[in-house]
Amino acid sequence: MHLHASDLAARRGEELIFEGVSFALVSGEALVLTGKNGSGKSTLLRVLAGLLRQETGTITVMDANGATDFRLPEISHYLGHRNAMKSELTVEENLVFWRRYLGNADGGTGMSIEEAADAVGLSGITHLPFGYLSAGQQRRFAFAKLLVSHRPVWILDEPTAALDASADQLFAGLIEAHRAAGGIVIAATHQPLGLSDARELRMAGFSGVSAGVWGW
Numbered sequence: 001m002h003l004h005a006s007d008l009a010a011r012r013g014e015e016l017i018f019e020g021v022s023f024a025l026v027s028g029e030a031l032v033l034t035g036k037n038g039s040g041k042s043t044l045l046r047v048l049a050g051l052l053r054q055e056t057g058t059i060t061v062m063d064a065n066g067a068t069d070f071r072l073p074e075i076s077h078y079l080g081h082r083n084a085m086k087s088e089l090t091v092e093e094n095l096v097f098w099r100r101y102l103g104n105a106d107g108g109t110g111m112s113i114e115e116a117a118d119a120v121g122l123s124g125i126t127h128l129p130f131g132y133l134s135a136g137q138q139r140r141f142a143f144a145k146l147l148v149s150h151r152p153v154w155i156l157d158e159p160t161a162a163l164d165a166s167a168d169q170l171f172a173g174l175i176e177a178h179r180a181a182g183g184i185v186i187a188a189t190h191q192p193l194g195l196s197d198a199r200e201l202r203m204a205g206f207s208g209v210s211a212g213v214w215g216w
């Protein structure tokens, strides 16, 4: 798998948030977006996930067979600030929905619901309504969404915000396992995620754009 973003720029409302963002990633690599509040990390992730249209630039993906006839949103998971789970449905109902909706990409297979619950340290409570759970438990199950459906690229916006130290470690382990299996991870964060050999893209906001500021 090869992912190449070239000369991306994005606008929110009337404002140009960033421009000239380029990077390339191959299977197993992680890119961490850093930068102060409002510098455009979430905006870039939403562009990559296909939720916002870029102003300029291209995003191309190539699988191991050299095929390029698919788009990044079709082969990626997006975990935003919000968990995208229904409070009234049980955890299992939420995860079954996401598994059916997202399907599997790239010839992979997702985990069963109980395997995924176990992987996020919360087995045995998938029968509970999602809304009954604590904020940390909800975030863990939002992460389980990435496990029940196989998609090779994970796009994560502050995945560990408001989590305890054990959840930080658990998520880092799951991300590293995904990379070891050939996955790609792009994550925005304000705190170290504990990933090995992650590359950093420092977002400086439009006013800070100058040669080399993106670190490439």
Ligand SMILES: Nc1ncnc2c1ncn2[C@@H]1O[C@H](COP(=O)(O)OP(=O)(O)OP(=O)(O)O)[C@@H](O)[C@H]1O
Binding pocket: 012, 013, 017, 035, 036, 037, 038, 039, 040, 041, 042, 043, 044, 188, 203
């Ligand atoms: N829906 C919107 N309409 C207009 N402007 C927006 C919108 N969403 C975000 N912005 C602006 O885009 C800029 C970048 O926001 P973004 O959320 O990408 O930053 P960020 O680096 O992820 O910030 P944080 O670290 O606070 O999460 C900010 O100036 C913000 O005010």
